Amino acid sequence: MFWRELVHIGDLPLTLAAAAAVTVSLLLARARRPALLWSLLFALGIGLVATTKVAFLAWGAGLPGTGFKAASGHAAGLTAVLPTLLFLLLQRTPRLQRAGVAAGLAAGALMGLLLVAQGFHSVAEVIAGWAIGAAVSLGGIWLLRPMPRPPGYAWWCAGAVFAATVYTMHSFPFGYVMHRVALAVSGNPTTFPFTQPAKECRIRPKKEASCLLEKCVVPHSRGWHSSERVS
Numbered sequence: 001m002f003w004r005e006l007v008h009i010g011d012l013p014l015t016l017a018a019a020a021a022v023t024v025s026l027l028l029a030r031a032r033r034p035a036l037l038w039s040l041l042f043a044l045g046i047g048l049v050a051t052t053k054v055a056f057l058a059w060g061a062g063l064p065g066t067g068f069k070a071a072s073g074h075a076a077g078l079t080a081v082l083p084t085l086l087f088l089l090l091q092r093t094p095r096l097q098r099a100g101v102a103a104g105l106a107a108g109a110l111m112g113l114l115l116v117a118q119g120f121h122s123v124a125e126v127i128a129g130w131a132i133g134a135a136v137s138l139g140g141i142w143l144l145r146p147m148p149r150p151p152g153y154a155w156w157c158a159g160a161v162f163a164a165t166v167y168t169m170h171s172f173p174f175g176y177v178m179h180r181v182a183l184a185v186s187g188n189p190t191t192f193p194f195t196q197p198a199k200e201c202r203i204r205p206k207k208e209a210s211c212l213l214e215k216c217v218v219p220h221s222r223g224w225h226s227s228e229r230v231s
Contacts, residue, residue, distance in 0.1 A: 010074030072129030079108025079133025
């Protein structure tokens with residue numbers, strides 16, 4: 001049970017909140033251009049993950065031979081924000097800074113292993129998610145060099161933004177939005193595997209959606225989850 005709950009560290013509200021905290025710390029360090037570029041890079045990475053999920057829900061797109069259906073949002077999100085956050089927090093000690101970035105990347109890989117071990121994702125899906133997250137974090141770190149150190153109060157402000165974002169977004173039905181987008185772009189009455197009309201599904205706030213048919217695909221309100229497995 002503990003290991004199953006641990007994967008929620010990669011939930012979208014948490015990774016979005018961490019990304020917002022990074023942006024705020026950069027803005028308070030007067031690094032406006034890096035803040036903008038980091039935000040765009042993060043949005044691009046998360047958007048790519050969401051695109052793979054919408055494509056699967058809409059048309060069943062994937063690579064059946066590899067078990068790939070959609071990139072792991074948990075692996076991508078954690079790998080994108082944690083190395084970047086540690087890079088900023090450990091600026092005063094370059095050796096620890098490099099170790100922190102490596103630890104952040106390793107934590108993203110560990111998240112992938114947990115997802116595979118729990119049967120939430122295939123190996124190909126977590127590799128794709130980790131690669132996207134690593135590209136975001138390493139690309140962001142490259143864009144951040146060199147940069148002024150954020151003032152001491154910046155981290156208090158970033159922490160407040162993190163908490164406010166988590167509180168605001170924790171019940172937002174990201175998965176349901178992707179579900180509706182998939183229906184809109186595909187023109188199909190149901191999402192893949194096309195077993196139940198979407199109107200028969202109901203989203204329950206803060207809880208996993210349930211449907212009349214077991215195989216009805218309705219994403220989890222926390223972010224990347226579905227009624228069949230964590231995505």
